Amino acid sequence: MRRRSDLGAKLISAPYVVWDILFIVAPLIFVVYYSFTTKSGDFTFDNITQLSRFIPTFIRSIWFGIEATLICLVIAFPTAYIISQRTDRIQRTMVLLVMLPMWTSFLIRTYSWMLILDNNGIINSVLTSLNQAPVRLLGSNAVVLGMVYNFLPYMILPIYSVMAKLDYSMVEAAQDLGGNRATVIKRCIIPMSMPGVVSGITMVFVPSVSTFYISQKLGGGIDLIGDVIERQFQLTQNYNLGASISLVLMVLILVSMAVMNKFSDEGEMVL
Amino acid sequence: MKNLSKIYVFLVFAFLYAPILLLILFSFNSATSTSVFEGFSLKWYRVLFQKEAVLTALGNTVLMAVVSSVISTVLGTAAAVGIDKYKKGIAKTSVMATTNIPMMNPEIVTGISMMLLFVFFGRMLNKGNVLGFTTILIAHVTFCLPYVILTVLPKLRQTDKNLAEAAMDLGCKPGKAFFKVVLPAITPGIITGLIMAFTLSLDDFIITYFTSGPGFQTIPIVIYSMTKKSVKPDMYALSTIIFVSILVLLILYNFAQSKSDAKDKKK
Numbered sequence: 001m002r003r004r005s006d007l008g009a010k011l012i013s014a015p016y017v018v019w020d021i022l023f024i025v026a027p028l029i030f031v032v033y034y035s036f037t038t039k040s041g042d043f044t045f046d047n048i049t050q051l052s053r054f055i056p057t058f059i060r061s062i063w064f065g066i067e068a069t070l071i072c073l074v075i076a077f078p079t080a081y082i083i084s085q086r087t088d089r090i091q092r093t094m095v096l097l098v099m100l101p102m103w104t105s106f107l108i109r110t111y112s113w114m115l116i117l118d119n120n121g122i123i124n125s126v127l128t129s130l131n132q133a134p135v136r137l138l139g140s141n142a143v144v145l146g147m148v149y150n151f152l153p154y155m156i157l158p159i160y161s162v163m164a165k166l167d168y169s170m171v172e173a174a175q176d177l178g179g180n181r182a183t184v185i186k187r188c189i190i191p192m193s194m195p196g197v198v199s200g201i202t203m204v205f206v207p208s209v210s211t212f213y214i215s216q217k218l219g220g221g222i223d224l225i226g227d228v229i230e231r232q233f234q235l236t237q238n239y240n241l242g243a244s245i246s247l248v249l250m251v252l253i254l255v256s257m258a259v260m261n262k263f264s265d266e267g268e269m270v271l
Numbered sequence: 272m273k274n275l276s277k278i279y280v281f282l283v284f285a286f287l288y289a290p291i292l293l294l295i296l297f298s299f300n301s302a303t304s305t306s307v308f309e310g311f312s313l314k315w316y317r318v319l320f321q322k323e324a325v326l327t328a329l330g331n332t333v334l335m336a337v338v339s340s341v342i343s344t345v346l347g348t349a350a351a352v353g354i355d356k357y358k359k360g361i362a363k364t365s366v367m368a369t370t371n372i373p374m375m376n377p378e379i380v381t382g383i384s385m386m387l388l389f390v391f392f393g394r395m396l397n398k399g400n401v402l403g404f405t406t407i408l409i410a411h412v413t414f415c416l417p418y419v420i421l422t423v424l425p426k427l428r429q430t431d432k433n434l435a436e437a438a439m440d441l442g443c444k445p446g447k448a449f450f451k452v453v454l455p456a457i458t459p460g461i462i463t464g465l466i467m468a469f470t471l472s473l474d475d476f477i478i479t480y481f482t483s484g485p486g487f488q489t490i491p492i493v494i495y496s497m498t499k500k501s502v503k504p505d506m507y508a509l510s511t512i513i514f515v516s517i518l519v520l521l522i523l524y525n526f527a528q529s530k531s532d533a534k535d536k537k538k
Contacts, residue, residue, distance in 0.1 A: 006356050008445055013353020016346050023413045024369050027384035034387055079283050082276045096525055101287050103517045105474055107494045108510040112290035125306040210377030226379055233383055246380045
């Protein structure tokens with residue numbers, strides 16, 4: 001009896017398994033297929049060898065992603081800690097305030113900085129009215145700012161949700177044993193909130209490295225790897241080259257995630 | 272120390288909100304300028320509502336969110352029920368690993384990979400442009416599914432397996448036992464998954480951008496094309512409306528949740 005009902009239950013997951021193969025696995029196979037073929041479908045390594053042109057762009061994207069992630073972490077960690085120390089009611093309101101920008105389209109959030117930083121944006125129109133020369137604010141700093149602004153909530157929330165559930169008897173024990181505030185934070189709070197930090201880093205780093213809209217709007221001409229991919233698909237229609245760049249981007253991100261997870265596991269063991 | 276932390280959090284929230292509030296302010300600007308405020312006016316809201324493309328896109332977005340969230344919830348719940356019964360092994364590991372792919376992968380890669388699939392089959396079937404409602408729907412269901420599965424699975428694990436057994440011992444057929452016993456127990460997870468899928472679909476730009484054609488546009492796509500050329504304040508008006516609707520929804524959701532929390536505490 002039990003066996004038969006288990007079989008039935010397993011069977012109702014069959015439509016999903018089919019979906020999974022058709023629309024998750026197959027598209028990735030197509031990325032690989034397009035990476036190694038020409039427009040007419042012949043096998044080639046051309047798309048891969050052409051990638052050397054984009055090495056500086058790759059490095060720039062990764063660098064910007066690291067910068068944005070670190071800045072987010074530095075801002076978010078104290079924020080999450082402070083929120084977790086408040087009463088339930090205040091915590092709830094503050095979490096809501098963190099989530100609200102998160103649910104607002106990132107196109108709108110990015111564009112709101114255009115309004116401020118653009119060559120004839122708010123800052124420059126204020127400068128002009130004060131008879132000062134306008135400044136060029138769009139560029140690499142603006143791109144990193146845009147990333148931090150867009151993805152900061154994705155760093156605050158996971159760290160906060162770990163901190164809100166922390167076992168405070170550990171903290172009290174550390175205090176009883178004579179640990180001062182700094183020691184308690186360093187030896188207790190930081191190690192215990194590592195799982196939140198790790199998922200926060202993932203949630204900020206991945207979209208930052210692969211963005212194209214933020215750099216298009218705030219970069220003032222600076223290209224990131226996402227922009228290059230976007231152009232291959234929406235402008236020049238060179239799907240094969242676009243696929244090979246995406247393939248490398250995907251592998252790079254998966255590898256760095258794996259390295260980070262390994263790193264954080266070891267870190268936890270040491271602490 | 273206490274004051275310092277208050278100032279710190281205030282500054283973080285000021286950073287998060289100042290740009291959006293400026294954008295809202297400028298949606299009420301009577302001038303066309305997007306950087307000098309000249310006076311209060313609702314002109315840009317009027318301009319916005321006269322744009323047929325915006326209204327069509329609004330309908331499209333809601334339609335897409337409803338259809339894709341319902342499909343992904345049904346498919347995802349069924350998947351979770353099955354996966355929950357899988358024994359440890361290659362089948363389970365590979366299904367779970369592939370389920371995680373859309374959550375791990377950069378959205379742009381998910382977007383272009385689906386586009387390649389659609390374009391390839393479009394060429395095989397000799398159709399000019401396949402990108403449209405169906406392809407966006409498939410893409411939305413695909414990226415919503417993992418979220419539904421991962422919210423329903425933990426609920427299934429928490430459910431006492433003996434309950435369904437007991438119902439069957441008492442004469443229920445497996446299907447009836449599922450609907451009478453298991454389904455009510457996992458409903459909160461299903462609803463969370465449904466809401467998540469709905470909001471994800473509503474808000475998605477990147478994946479939609481690569482899987483949509485000129486025939487079917489959603490609000491994020493409209494916003495994107497509005498910001499491509501020189502922006503008029505009607506885009507700010509649209510953003511303000513979106514922001515306020517999300518604010519209202521979040522407050523309602525929060526209110527409902529705190530009420531149900533209070534109920535739980537009373538129990």
